[in-house]
Amino acid sequence: MYKKIIFVWLFFCCFCGLGYSSSYSTLDPEQRSKFNELLDSAFSSYVAEDYEKSFQIFTRVLQIDPKDKTALKGLEQCKEKLEQNRKQREKLQREKIELVKKSMGDEDWVEAADHIASILSFSPNHTEALRLKNDVEAMIRKKMATVSISSPDNLIFQGIIFYLHARYTQAIKAWKEAQYMVPENVKLAIYVKKAEQLYNDSIRYEVVTLGRQRAKSAFQAENYQEAVNLLKKIIEVEPEDEEAKKELAKAQGMLEKKSKENLLGEYYDKGLSLFLQEKYVESLKYWQAILSISSENEVAKNYVAKINAKGVKSDAEAMLLPVASPGSKAGDVSNPYDKALVLYEKGEYQGSLQSLQQFIEKNPKDKAALEWMERIKKEQGEKAQKFYQRGLVFYSEGSVGEAIQQWEAALQIDPNHAAAQRNLSKLKGEAQ
Structure with missing residues (x-):
């Protein structure tokens, strides 16, 4: 890969001449660093044959230095490649259109549907492909009108229409019913197999490809539980997906860390609130719970010492707190306050606020709950x-x-x- 990048770089240099433009010397160090980084990225994208991205990056390079010969040449090369790709794509589409027409003439409707789907996968708004798709459906419906509703032919035609619209499960069902009626029809077995393969591919795309994107967004949003759930589904479909396994471990680690941090914050809020209300026995439970998670927490140590100084001593039973644990599910807790905590730990701010609001409606003077609600709202808004x-x-x-x-x-x-x-x-x- 690196050899190829170097080759491309030398290729551009042969056309453009070595060295930077005179404008390069006027750039400050930060601009030069950005300039070189963009240029490297443009070359990498070009080597990867992502000419659209390379074109965009070369354009950004020229925004920094409009006279840079390498970027100008790169832009020109990208345009040529994009034009070549466009012409090649149009040629393939024309060939596919002819195949669709031939399949329609042969009344090979499933084959016609496959060719149409192939065109639309690259060009969803391809006018002629969409017109032919409508023509195929119209021709099939015309044939359906000539057969009995209860006949296997009617089921076969129904299946083809479902298949044409990528409704594979319905196509499979219709064709399997027809198979039961005419088991000697070999084509039906082929149709079912095709539809099953396409259905599996669509599920894989939904779960793996889109799931990976959604997991990334969830992770960035610090919604680690959602990321974990999505990544687990990916691994169910692709058990050998090492990238998903690494991302899952990372998300699980962050989820555990966040759960502990959130729990410490919640224990702190409750411990402080109870201390201010002079409910020292109850307050002690929370400070001791903090120390059971983070034994060197100086704030908790300080409050334990203060409470002990008031004659309240540590008690093993003080570790048993009536609050939700990090692994709890929202459905496992009945107290809205505890439910709010669980949802907050999962990064579900809106649900947490709703549960907390329920608690506050019944406990309007609970200062800790009111302060916590404001803190969640602020954190939600900022993120x-x-x-x-x-x-x-x-x-x-x-x-x-x-x-x-x-x-x-x-x-x-x-x-x-x-x-x-x-x-x-x-x-x-x-x-x-």
């Missing part, structure tokens, strides 16, 4: 805003996919983040 702003940066750079991921992450944290909602709605509207 959501962080991802929202990242999305703006990506969007300004033309990275729409990354922007969407960041805004979705913001809404995972705060479903009511109006700006993120507005921007996502706008992008979806543009896509339609």
Whole structure:
């Protein structure tokens, strides 16, 4: 890989001449570092044949130094490659269109559907492919009108229409029913096998490809429980996926760490609240619980000493606290306060706030609960805003996919983040 990058770099140098433009010397050290980093990234993308990305990065290089010959040549080469790819893609699509027409002429509807799907997978709005798709369905429905509703032919045609629209489970069901009626029809077994393979591929794409993206967004949003759940599903589908295993271990580690941190914070809030109310026995339980998790916690040691000085001594039973443990599930606790804690530990701010609100409605004077609610709201807002702003940066750079991921992450944290909602709605509207 590195040899190939060097080769590409030398290739550009042969055309452009060695060295930087005269403008390079006027750049400050930080700009030079950014310039070189972008140039390396552009070459790497070019070598990986991601010419669209390489084009975008070379453009950013030229924003720093508009006269850089290497970037100018790189931009030109990317344009040529993109044009070559476009022409090649159009040629393949034309060939596929002819295959669709031939399959329609032969009344090989499943084959026609496969060719149409192949075209639309690369060009979802391909006008002629969409027209042919409608034509195929119309022709099949016309044939359906000539057969009995209870006949195997009707089921076969139904299955083809389902298959045409990528509704594979329904296609499989229809074809299997037809198989039962005409077991000698060999084609049906082939159709079922095709549909099952495509269904499995679609599930794999949903769970593995999209799941990996969602897990990444969840991890960035510090919603580690969600990331763990998604990564476990990936490993169920792809047991040998080493990358998913590494990410799972990382997410589980962060989840455990966050659970401990959140639990310590909760114990601190309760311990302090009870201490201020002069409920020293109850307060002692929480400070001792903190020390059982973090034995060197100076704050907890200090409060234990203060309480002991008031004549309240440590008690083994003080370790038994009526609060939710880090591994608890929201459904396992009945007290809204405890439920709020569990949800907070999982990074589910909105659910945590709702449960806490229920608790406060019954305990409106609970100072610790009110303070905790304000703290959660502040943390929720800050984290959501962080991802929202990242999305703006990506969007300004033309990275729409990354922007969407960041805004979705913001809404995972705060479903009511109006700006993120507005921007996502706008992008979806543009896509339609």
